[in-house]
Amino acid sequence: MIAAKHVIKTFDGFRALDGLTMEAPKGSIYGLVGPNGAGKSTILRHITGVYRPDQGEVLVDGQEVYENPAVKARIASIPDELYAFLSASTRDMMKFYRGFYPRFDAKRYQALKEIFPTVDEKTPIRRLSKGMQKQSAFWLALCCRPDVLVLDEPVDGLDPVMRRQVWSLLMGDVTEYNTTVLVSSHNLRELEDVCDHVGILSHGKVLIQRSLSDLQENIVKMQIVFQERELPALPEDMEVLHVSQVGRIHTLIIRGQADEVTNRLAVYAPILMEALPLTLEEIFIYELGGEDYAVRDIVL
Amino acid sequence: MNWEGKTMRSETLSSKPCRVCGWFNFTLFQKNLTRFWPVWTLYSVLWFLILPTNFLTSRDRIIRHEGAAYYREAVIDLIPSGIFLSLFFGVLAAMAVFSYLYNSRAAGMMHALPIRREGLFLTNYLSGLCFFLLPIGAVAVLTLLVQVYIGVGLDLTALFLWTWCQAMFSLFFYSFAVFCAMFTGNIVALPVFYGVLNALAYGLYLLFSAMADLFLFGYYGGTIGMDHLIVWLTPVIRLGRTVGSSGAPDYRLTGLLSIFVYALAGVVLAALSAALYHRRHIETAGDVVAVSWVKPIFKYGVAFCSAVALGTFFWSLFFLASTNSAWPLLLFMLFTGVWGYFVAEMLMRKSFRVFRKSWPGGAAFALVLVLAAGAMEFDLTGFESRVPQASQVAEVTLESYSLSPLDSGGYGCYRLNRPEDIARVAALHQAVVRSKADLPDEQGAYASWIPSAAYPNWDIQISGTQHLRLTYLLKGGGTLIRQYWIPVDEDLLKNEASPAAQLDRLINDPEQILFQYFASNGCQEGDPLLSAELSTLDGPAVIPTDLLEELLDAIQSDLAEGRLGRHYLLDSEERYTNCYFNDITLHFAAAGADRRYDYTVTITVQSTAGATLKVLEQAGLTETLVTKGDSMW
Numbered sequence: 062m063i064a065a066k067h068v069i070k071t072f073d074g075f076r077a078l079d080g081l082t083m084e085a086p087k088g089s090i091y092g093l094v095g096p097n098g099a100g101k102s103t104i105l106r107h108i109t110g111v112y113r114p115d116q117g118e119v120l121v122d123g124q125e126v127y128e129n130p131a132v133k134a135r136i137a138s139i140p141d142e143l144y145a146f147l148s149a150s151t152r153d154m155m156k157f158y159r160g161f162y163p164r165f166d167a168k169r170y171q172a173l174k175e176i177f178p179t180v181d182e183k184t185p186i187r188r189l190s191k192g193m194q195k196q197s198a199f200w201l202a203l204c205c206r207p208d209v210l211v212l213d214e215p216v217d218g219l220d221p222v223m224r225r226q227v228w229s230l231l232m233g234d235v236t237e238y239n240t241t242v243l244v245s246s247h248n249l250r251e252l253e254d255v256c257d258h259v260g261i262l263s264h265g266k267v268l269i270q271r272s273l274s275d276l277q278e279n280i281v282k283m284q285i286v287f288q289e290r291e292l293p294a295l296p297e298d299m300e301v302l303h304v305s306q307v308g309r310i311h312t313l314i315i316r317g318q319a320d321e322v323t324n325r326l327a328v329y330a331p332i333l334m335e336a337l338p339l340t341l342e343e344i345f346i347y348e349l350g351g352e353d354y355a356v357r358d359i360v361l
Numbered sequence: 362m363n364w365e366g367k368t369m370r371s372e373t374l375s376s377k378p379c380r381v382c383g384w385f386n387f388t389l390f391q392k393n394l395t396r397f398w399p400v401w402t403l404y405s406v407l408w409f410l411i412l413p414t415n416f417l418t419s420r421d422r423i424i425r426h427e428g429a430a431y432y433r434e435a436v437i438d439l440i441p442s443g444i445f446l447s448l449f450f451g452v453l454a455a456m457a458v459f460s461y462l463y464n465s466r467a468a469g470m471m472h473a474l475p476i477r478r479e480g481l482f483l484t485n486y487l488s489g490l491c492f493f494l495l496p497i498g499a500v501a502v503l504t505l506l507v508q509v510y511i512g513v514g515l516d517l518t519a520l521f522l523w524t525w526c527q528a529m530f531s532l533f534f535y536s537f538a539v540f541c542a543m544f545t546g547n548i549v550a551l552p553v554f555y556g557v558l559n560a561l562a563y564g565l566y567l568l569f570s571a572m573a574d575l576f577l578f579g580y581y582g583g584t585i586g587m588d589h590l591i592v593w594l595t596p597v598i599r600l601g602r603t604v605g606s607s608g609a610p611d612y613r614l615t616g617l618l619s620i621f622v623y624a625l626a627g628v629v630l631a632a633l634s635a636a637l638y639h640r641r642h643i644e645t646a647g648d649v650v651a652v653s654w655v656k657p658i659f660k661y662g663v664a665f666c667s668a669v670a671l672g673t674f675f676w677s678l679f680f681l682a683s684t685n686s687a688w689p690l691l692l693f694m695l696f697t698g699v700w701g702y703f704v705a706e707m708l709m710r711k712s713f714r715v716f717r718k719s720w721p722g723g724a725a726f727a728l729v730l731v732l733a734a735g736a737m738e739f740d741l742t743g744f745e746s747r748v749p750q751a752s753q754v755a756e757v758t759l760e761s762y763s764l765s766p767l768d769s770g771g772y773g774c775y776r777l778n779r780p781e782d783i784a785r786v787a788a789l790h791q792a793v794v795r796s797k798a799d800l801p802d803e804q805g806a807y808a809s810w811i812p813s814a815a816y817p818n819w820d821i822q823i824s825g826t827q828h829l830r831l832t833y834l835l836k837g838g839g840t841l842i843r844q845y846w847i848p849v850d851e852d853l854l855k856n857e858a859s860p861a862a863q864l865d866r867l868i869n870d871p872e873q874i875l876f877q878y879f880a881s882n883g884c885q886e887g888d889p890l891l892s893a894e895l896s897t898l899d900g901p902a903v904i905p906t907d908l909l910e911e912l913l914d915a916i917q918s919d920l921a922e923g924r925l926g927r928h929y930l931l932d933s934e935e936r937y938t939n940c941y942f943n944d945i946t947l948h949f950a951a952a953g954a955d956r957r958y959d960y961t962v963t964i965t966v967q968s969t970a971g972a973t974l975k976v977l978e979q980a981g982l983t984e985t986l987v988t989k990g991d992s993m994w
Contacts, residue, residue: 072644106469109469109473110472110473111468111469111472111473111643112642112643112644113642128477128478130382130383130475130476130477130480131475132475133473133474133475133476134475136473136475138473140466140469140470140473142465142466142469143466144464144466144467144469144470146392146396147396156388157388157389157392159388160386160387160388160389160391161386161388161389161474161475161476162475
């Protein structure tokens with residue numbers, strides 16, 4: 062559905078996207094995660110047709126997005142930094158978007174009024190609180206009836222109830238209309254709950270992109286206690302991403318499936334061994350460890 | 362998902378469906394008109410006050426005295442004021458409708474909309490243009506209604522001309538502002554760019570002239586021969602000079618060609634703006650310069666302008682009075698030029714920390730400036746030493762304005778086309794070039810005065826400078842102009858090879874003197890002398906009519922023999938002794954069908970003019986003659 066192929070974008074000599082390639086399947090909720098400056102917002106602006114790639118292509122359903130109004134009419138977006146015309150209310154912006162998006166759904170606009178009761182549709186958006194502005198943005202974006210919804214830090218500023226409400230709406234659209242949602246966020250715990258696909262970006266490239274289940278199945282946290290206090294020499298072909306020790310308990314982050322890793326470690330006759338699934342946040346941290354972005358112990 | 366099916370379903374849900382049209386969006390067009398109403402409202406109100414309200418308040422006067430003729434004169438006289446209104450509102454409208462380009466959030470929102478860039482540009486451009494066209498149309502209709510109400514008649518032609526001119530002015534200035542808007546991502550920079558580009562050609566011309574004037578010996582601002590082009594490239598000046606009325610009785614509009622050309626330029630600028638918008642990088646929102654290839658032009662342009670404008674300014678503050686050398690000026694230019702270069706870098710990079718990365722460019726600029734100044738100062742181009750051979754010259758005009766006495770022969774503009782005269786001017790020019798080191802750069806550099814021993818009322822000038830401008834019309838069709846200030850003192854005037862002595866001989870050539878007094882003042886042979894008078898301390902004394910012919914013959918004879926019309930490069934004692942306070946004024950009638958006017962020729966009486974003095978004696982006026990030195994004025 063959404064495909065970015067070898068996209069390169071340079072700003073004043075700084076390469077923000079360095080041959081980025083990613084693919085979000087139709088009807089998926091694709092979480093884009095990465096450290097600050099990895100290029101998340103930049104690729105989202107390419108996908109919404111705002112930026113023109115220096116090289117490569119950005120496609121939606123096989124069609125180039127840039128300068129393609131027919132494709133852009135099927136995409137709605139909520140950027141990290143919202144914009145509304147000076148003194149324009151939600152209602153004003155609704156009328157504006159209605160003039161651009163052929164599938165703008167006025168009935169849905171009325172229906173969603175109940176979902177966002179705290180947002181006065183006649184109050185200028187700039188006078189609303191940050192959370193209400195976000196609600197207003199969701200309200201308008203969902204009325205565009207998009208096939209692709211591009212969200213940059215979408216629930217930042219929303220209270221927990223409204224977060225659930227918004228995610229529920231989004232997932233409803235995904236289920237009912239097969240909408241593809243591309244979401245960038247640093248809130249990995251939340252993404253873990255809603256995303257079915259994840260792409261990890263670093264230095265303008267996608268390091269890994271898989272379904273969340275694949276990602277979680279391919280990396281395992283082992284907690285092991287051996288007879289000896291020291292960690293025995295492990296097989297060279299075992300890809301250990303991280304090792305830590307508390308007392309006699311060794312914690313290993315190992316790339317591979319839990320069963321396979323357990324079997325291979327069993328030969329060292331541990332006293333205690335347990336395979337634990339990693340959270341998305343842990344996967345993010347340990348995967349980026351190899352990219353020179355590990356959490357460091359800092360002594361001040 | 363079935364895309365087509367979904368579209369159809371959604372359209373049934375939408376209360377007001379729209380189609381995806383990539384080239385124009387009516388919603389955006391409407392939004393611009395409603396969002397930026399202060400711009401077009403203010404423009405409308407101003408014209409409303411200037412035209413229909415003005416007619417309404419003048420209703421009684423129009424009905425009683427002036428009638429419909431008032432409309433024509435008032436409307437045509439008001440057309441040029443539209444130049445300045447369009448100049449101001451043009452940039453306001455462009456700033457309004459393209460304001461989203463200067464804010465990254467707004468730029469992101471607008472460019473995510475399902476419309477092509479051409480569509481965004483066209484919609485915004487047209488809505489901005491309507492800020493002018495709709496008010497102009499409305500004011501024209503209102504003015505027409507007011508004319509109908511007043512009831513003394515209509516002047517549709519003048520009103521049509523007003524409407525057309527205002528539309529064309531606004532088309533040009535608005536398109537020009539939009540063109541400027543495409544080069545920047547900063548809304549504050551837009552009016553600055555617009556103002557600078559409006560005056561760029563003229564400003565650069567002045568700056569270059571200022572620099573060349575200081576470094577090039579003999580340089581005259583008109584040398585590059587671009588005045589005409591420069592005025593065309595400075596629209597406000599061109600339109601301001603040409604657009605107006607022919608005056609009574611016709612009251613026709615002038616400057617139609619200029620208006621038409623600039624309107625056409627407006628269309629071209631709009632097309633160029635569309636092309637620039639198509640290629641624009643949206644991420645440049647906030648940047649002072651949004652187009653990459655313009656960045657070096659901006660950077661080095663700011664550096665050059667700073668070097669010449671500020672460098673000259675500071676140099677004139679500290680050194681103008683003490684030295685004529687160009688090298689202290691170069692130091693100031695280097696300092697201010699490099700300063701300008703780094704300021705431009707800071708603006709573009711939005712950081713004060715630019716020195717480490719951009720010093721090579723600053724050093725390169727300084728080097729080029731030194732080389733250019735050196736090339737000019739040491740005349741590597743041969744500009745200063747160039748003196749055309751007499752055989753190459755068709756005509757030369759010698760201008761020297763500070764001559765005494767200041768009568769009709771003292772304006773100092775001599776057009777010479779005889780080979781021997783041209784050769785004399787070329788020799789003078791050679792003498793000037795040879796004595797470059799001795800010549801001053803500025804008027805008055807050598808001027809000195811001492812009290813006169815003979816005339817207690819006067820100081821006499823013992824040295825000074827004389828302006829000299831030479832304009833060669835070459836046989837090949839080109840023009841060569843040089844301008845100098847040459848030193849003059851008694852010793853130099855005695856030295857026949859000096860420029861001062863050569864100039865003195867040229868301007869006091871009897872043939873030239875005769876030409877200066879009569880032919881150069883429009884006098885033709887056969888023009889009847891109507892009257893003549895002699896100025897005296899008691900007022901003008903009329904010369905009897907029966908002596909007029911004799912007086913004219915005497916004057917012409919004295920001029921031809923070099924006894925009269927002597928002009929001096931210094932206000933010397935000889936000048937005070939030889940020249941009388943008294944002037945003879947001859948009143949002529951121009952003869953001929955196309956020359957129906959009177960003119961006068963004024964000649965300062967000189968003590969050597971024997972024939973003329975004889976006629977004055979016959980008229981009984983010699984008693985009134987007082988030498989300049991003996992007079993108080």
